Amino acid sequence: MNLEYFIAKRLITGKSHKNNVSGPIIKIAIAAIALGLIMMMIAIATGVGLQRKIREKVSAFNGDIQIYKFDNNTSDASVAPIDIHQDFYPGFKTVSGIKHIQAVASKWGIIRTDETFEGVNAKGVGADYNWSIFKEYLIDGKLPDYSGKRNEEVLISKYLANRLKFNIGDSFYTFFLKDNESEIPNQLKLKVVGIYESGFEEFDANYMFVDLRHVQRMNKWTEDQIGNFEVFIDDFNELQIKGIEVFESLPPTLDAQTIADKYYHIFEWLKLFDVNIAIIIGIMILVGGINMITALLVLILERTQMIGILKAIGSNNWNIRKVFLYNAAYLIGIGIIWGNMIGLGLLLAQKYFGFIKLDPSNYYVNEAPVYISPIHIITLNIGTLVLCLLMLLVPSYIITKISPAKSIKFE
16 A cells, blocks of 8 residues: 555656646646635624624623613613622622622613713722723823722713713703603713723713713612622533523522623624524635535546556455545645635734724624634634545445446556
């Protein structure tokens, strides 16, 4: 078998094919494998990257799981308060995989200036609020500090700042309606200390962050009453499981809702990316396999005499088929190497330079996010090689039909 493999390698992958019909076809087949792998890598990296980035943004504004009172509505505006003293706060000991829990409260209001006005959801947060995610979105100023006395510091979005013509250090008035609409609205003077931009226009157009104690005071709550709890988990893939576990551990007066349920339309849209990725992978592997089948058939026809000689000296059909499959694997490997180099290069360029921009009103991000997973890359490489070789088993069967006596005379 070693002699057969040596002869076949010299005849098929050596310089002799350059002047044959198989030369251009082999190059096309290699290019098809490389291009297919590049497309698959881009589809997976950008598709998964977009899913993860959007999930992160929805989670940043809402937590992964929200806990609220049963008689409260599920909107962002807090209606019925919850006692902050709960067995699960500040540490959720009865459920594993909980990373953080924080107390918040929201109230809708109107920011009014001399020229215009904007509706806004004032989200009240306290000293326990996790600002780590918003460090990425902060584009000017600083994050507010609510660990000391109640203050007027506010974090506002770039969207609202542009529409209201606010800059860092500007003060403004916000008006909040009372339960009795006939009463004079609450008036709150706030100061812009930070401007953020998440790229998620649905949130940027509404949210500003204020001291939780302002919301408590306007709602006439005590310092122990809050609107709802936001729970963050370690593994988002376990969201539904953890959502059930959290719900089952709550007292009967409280309810829990995951962000996948609250923003059902967004997460259903994200699931479509999995279907698109699967379709792209299937098409690319099929195209690459068809090109390799064509190249293999041409090689077999060009080497008909060689096949006859190998059969004449005692080689069986399977050994000869393996020679061609080994060389097909060699050609596929070349395509995979080129595909990895070009594909990873493009993905790294997008990750660090972001040259492909997206419309945030449609995709919730400013640029195409990239998530490069070694497991995805390795699986894609191995899967491409194995599936293409399996597709070549059928056309290689033609070797068994070649007669040594006729093939030696073949020109």
